[in-house]
Amino acid sequence: MKTAATVKKNRSRRSLSKTDRFTLTAFVGIPTLLQIILLWVPAVVTIILSFTYWNGIRLKDIQWAGIQNYKNIFINNPLFYQALKNNAIWLAFFVVVATPLGIMLAYQIDRGIKGHAFYESIYYLPVVLSLAVIGIIWNFMLQPGGFVQGLMGRDIGNAISIYGNPKINTWVILGIASWRHIGYIMLLYLSGLKSVDPALKEAAAIDGATEWQIFRKIILPTMQPVNIIIVVITLIESLRAFDLVYIIYGSPTIFPLLNLLVFQNFAGQGISMKGAAYAVILLLLCIVPIITYLRITFKEDLK
Amino acid sequence: MSEEKNVVSRRSVLKGAAIGGAALATGGALSAESASAATRLKGSTVKWTTRGGGATGDKIAKAVNDAFTKKTGAKVVAQQVNSDDFQNNFAQIMQGSPDDAFGWMAGYRSNHFGEMGLLADLTREINRLKSTLPTAAIQGATSPVTKKPYILPTTYYPWGLHYRKSMVKDIGMNPEKINNWDDFVKLMTLTQKKGLVGYSLGAKGGWEAMGTFDILNARVNGYKYHIDLLNGRAKWTDARTKETFKYFAQLIPFMNDNVMDISWDGMRDLLLQKKTGAMMMGSWFANDFKAKSQADYDDLWVVPFPEINPKFGVDTIDAPLDGISVAANGKNVTGGKALAEFWASPEGITEAVKAGDTNIYVSKSFDTSSYDAFNKQKLAVLASAKNIMFFLDRDARGDFAGPVVGPAIQNFIKKPSDINKILENVQAQWDALPKN
Numbered sequence: 001m002k003t004a005a006t007v008k009k010n011r012s013r014r015s016l017s018k019t020d021r022f023t024l025t026a027f028v029g030i031p032t033l034l035q036i037i038l039l040w041v042p043a044v045v046t047i048i049l050s051f052t053y054w055n056g057i058r059l060k061d062i063q064w065a066g067i068q069n070y071k072n073i074f075i076n077n078p079l080f081y082q083a084l085k086n087n088a089i090w091l092a093f094f095v096v097v098a099t100p101l102g103i104m105l106a107y108q109i110d111r112g113i114k115g116h117a118f119y120e121s122i123y124y125l126p127v128v129l130s131l132a133v134i135g136i137i138w139n140f141m142l143q144p145g146g147f148v149q150g151l152m153g154r155d156i157g158n159a160i161s162i163y164g165n166p167k168i169n170t171w172v173i174l175g176i177a178s179w180r181h182i183g184y185i186m187l188l189y190l191s192g193l194k195s196v197d198p199a200l201k202e203a204a205a206i207d208g209a210t211e212w213q214i215f216r217k218i219i220l221p222t223m224q225p226v227n228i229i230i231v232v233i234t235l236i237e238s239l240r241a242f243d244l245v246y247i248i249y250g251s252p253t254i255f256p257l258l259n260l261l262v263f264q265n266f267a268g269q270g271i272s273m274k275g276a277a278y279a280v281i282l283l284l285l286c287i288v289p290i291i292t293y294l295r296i297t298f299k300e301d302l303k
Numbered sequence: 304m305s306e307e308k309n310v311v312s313r314r315s316v317l318k319g320a321a322i323g324g325a326a327l328a329t330g331g332a333l334s335a336e337s338a339s340a341a342t343r344l345k346g347s348t349v350k351w352t353t354r355g356g357g358a359t360g361d362k363i364a365k366a367v368n369d370a371f372t373k374k375t376g377a378k379v380v381a382q383q384v385n386s387d388d389f390q391n392n393f394a395q396i397m398q399g400s401p402d403d404a405f406g407w408m409a410g411y412r413s414n415h416f417g418e419m420g421l422l423a424d425l426t427r428e429i430n431r432l433k434s435t436l437p438t439a440a441i442q443g444a445t446s447p448v449t450k451k452p453y454i455l456p457t458t459y460y461p462w463g464l465h466y467r468k469s470m471v472k473d474i475g476m477n478p479e480k481i482n483n484w485d486d487f488v489k490l491m492t493l494t495q496k497k498g499l500v501g502y503s504l505g506a507k508g509g510w511e512a513m514g515t516f517d518i519l520n521a522r523v524n525g526y527k528y529h530i531d532l533l534n535g536r537a538k539w540t541d542a543r544t545k546e547t548f549k550y551f552a553q554l555i556p557f558m559n560d561n562v563m564d565i566s567w568d569g570m571r572d573l574l575l576q577k578k579t580g581a582m583m584m585g586s587w588f589a590n591d592f593k594a595k596s597q598a599d600y601d602d603l604w605v606v607p608f609p610e611i612n613p614k615f616g617v618d619t620i621d622a623p624l625d626g627i628s629v630a631a632n633g634k635n636v637t638g639g640k641a642l643a644e645f646w647a648s649p650e651g652i653t654e655a656v657k658a659g660d661t662n663i664y665v666s667k668s669f670d671t672s673s674y675d676a677f678n679k680q681k682l683a684v685l686a687s688a689k690n691i692m693f694f695l696d697r698d699a700r701g702d703f704a705g706p707v708v709g710p711a712i713q714n715f716i717k718k719p720s721d722i723n724k725i726l727e728n729v730q731a732q733w734d735a736l737p738k739n
Contacts, residue, residue: 053737055702057394057419063737076731079710144564145572156569157500157559157578164507164563166717251509253710254563268391269412269701272736 043283050276069277080278083256087285089170090177090257091238098178099234102185107215109186110193120190123183131180135247138176139163163248169255177244181237185230192226193219228297232290239286258282345376349638352405355386359659366658371645377638397421401630403639404646409454409624410697411704414446417453423629423636424451428644432666435649439691440665443624454626455647458662461684462514462621462694463605465574466581470494471604474580478604484550487581487609491557494580501557503579505565506716509709512562513695514621515554515583516712520547521619522611526690529619533699539730545722550611552719562716575599583608585623586681590661605680607687620688623697624665700736707732 016024050070053063073080105123109116126134141148144159154160163169196219204214220227242259246252252260258278266275349371353364361383368379382402389396389405397416407413407422416422429441429452440456464481471478474493481490491501506512520529524543531537532544557580559565559573571588573579575595586605593600607617627646629639645651649668656669663669663681671682696704711729715722 055394055419057398057416057421061419065737068735072732072735076728076735078714078728144561144569155576155578156565156572157576159561159564161561161564164561164565249507250566251507251709253509253713254507256710264706265702268393268705269415269696270705271394272702272706274702274706 046276046279049273050280052273054273056271069274073277079256083258083261086257090241093174094234094238098181099185102182103189106186106189106193123186126180127183131244132247134180135244139248192223196222344638344641347635347638348378349635349642350402351379351381352402353383354389354406363655363658363660367646367651367654370654371642397630401633403633403635404627404629404643407454407628409444409626410693412697413454413628417446418448421631422453423631425455426451428455428640432647435666435668454628455643456624456626456665457647458664459622459624460586461681462585463684464581464583464608465605467602468604469602481606483610490580495557500559500579502554503570503573503582504558504562505567505570506562506713507566510696511567512712517621517692517695518608519550523547525615526619535733539726548722555719603677605684607684617687619690621692621694622685623694
């Protein structure tokens with residue numbers, strides 16, 4: 001193994017000209033350097049800071065806090081558990097409902113059902129909007145004094161509580177977020193489906209496979225690279241949720257999410273290293289499942 | 304006739320010259336240091352930030368800054384920023400390359416950053432303005448830690464109980480006599496009976512309901528207890544704090560169903576559309592009533608929040624104090640200080656008012672004789688109080704007020720029966736804060 005690798009390495013090195021080597025170093029080195037400076041250094045600094053007390057102003061004021069910030073979050077702060085719950089529901093909803101719906105839509109549109117171009121453009125439309133813009137639109141529709149409330153004949157005095165009502169606001173927010181997410185997944189999947197050889201499907205159909213069997217046994221495995229991207233995107237989109245909710249509420253506490261708590265404790269007058277601790281918790285929640293998933297998938301591929 | 308007039312005008316010219324001479328004489332008597340400061344000022348550039356305010360804000364800033372340029376020869380470059388963004392990124396802005404002077408807020412927000420060395424010490428400037436400023440304002444602008452002022456106080460506004468006189472008359476009560484808790488409950492009950500909202504509140508932003516908590520706590524337990532509580536000298540789990548929340552809980556059945564859906568502008572609209580009996584808010588929204596119609600504005604009224612505990616009466620008010628601060632890291636600190644002093648001086652105030660500033664200035668030079676009935680009432684509300692609070696998120700430290708107290712009040716309104724647990728959490732989070 002080792003010798004083979006060394007031989008391979010030597011061979012490739014020999015075959016590279018000076019210019020090639022320079023280009024390669026530049027192309028790999030510069031992004032890596034930027035990545036380290038802009039991403040990994042701040043990440044490591046954040047991890048260190050999460051174990052301190054600091055108000056973000058003078059370096060000499062930093063005090064060692066041990067695990068106090070984490071203890072405070074885990075033991076004293078009910079917002080943390082509310083946020084965790086909201087993020088978990090968000091993730092579950094995306095995994096179980098929104099993403100499969102997007103895949104299904106893509107599959108149907110790819111089959112060329114009647115009016116598929118029309119559906120495609122309708123579902124694709126929200127994808128061009130940023131979540132912040134989507135927040136503004138839906139806030140304008142549903143808030144007291146908003147468009148939908150007006151249609152129902154309700155003014156600000158007797159407006160139905162939607163965003164402020166804990167019984168329904170989770171589902172309203174998830175509905176809005178899915179509005180965009182479904183289109184996004186559909187688009188990704190559709191581009192993948194276009195590259196699947198139709199002969200495969202035809203062959204399976206001739207062999208007597210049902211529609212569902214074709215999808216499960218033929219399409220899904222051939223789409224493996226796209227599937228990986230979709231799983232990772234669904235995970236990240238659910239955990240990094242921030243802009244939509246921040247725009248709608250303007251404050252981080254009625255519908256708390258982990259990212260909102262990072263922001264609240266890291267920006268403005270509220271700054272304390274509890275914000276860093278929240279960021280570290282979020283980082284772990286994002287990175288651990290993604291790395292695990294990718295390792296498993298790539299291991300299967302190697303087999 | 305014309306000759307006489309000439310004489311008069313000649314006399315006034317002479318008079319003017321005499322005053323000018325006196326001014327020159329005083330100028331000559333100034334210390335060498337400030338004289339050199341004045342020469343350094345001439346031809347220098349001072350940068351000014353207007354915190355929000357739209358076109359009116361820009362107009363006022365231009366009027367005052369132009370007058371400053373005319374007086375000192377220093378050029379002023381002004382920009383307007385979004386108030387929330389400026390506030391959220393304040394520490395970063397102040398550590399970068401900040402503008403020299405800007406409108407800012409007294410209380411924890413200036414003291415903290417002053418103590419951290421980001422705002423300039425304005426002791427000399429405040430001493431020069433001493434004769435025009437009330438002692439309470441100077442005290443309010445001074446850090447209790449370093450005993451130095453980091454802001455020159457200019458304007459303030461009262462948080463009071465707002466309602467519409469016509470609506471109170473409609474339910475058979477006297478709008479001039481909403482004085483104690485019983486009157487207040489009666490007002491809310493009768494309004495609610497008419498199918499309207501008895502007491503309107505918004506809590507979407509997390510800060511709006513702090514105003515109601517502040518005043519209830521001050522009425523029930525007094526100013527000292529409230530300030531002690533916000534600074535950790537009293538406990539959130541104390542029976543006295545719980546007593547305040549008992550009064551708060553009494554208000555909840557009178558509130559609108561969508562407290563968590565609206566902010567201060569929603570509250571304003573409820574009153575503007577005659578949907579609510581009363582609300583506790585800062586008086587800044589009154590201009591929006593005027594913009595709708597003079598009749599709406601004339602109908603609007605404000606009184607001190609009613610008395611609860613006779614021991615304290617109505618002796619306390621939330622009246623956030625604003626002013627001008629100078630960035631310690633600005634390029635032209637001398638210029639910034641001079642500009643700040645000008646804004647807070649009688650001359651600067653005159654210019655601002657002329658340009659359309661409707662704020663109430665703390666300066667003794669401020670002329671209120673042309674005030675309308677509502678503004679006179681605002682002054683009366685301010686004058687009725689002996690103790691001035693600056694609002695919870697300025698009286699308490701920033702890593703506690705917003706992240707801890709705000710959500711606690713929201714959770715209390717959502718589920719009042721959880722109060723003991725909520726207060727235990729607040730106290731535990733206070734105890735976990737780093738103490739210097």
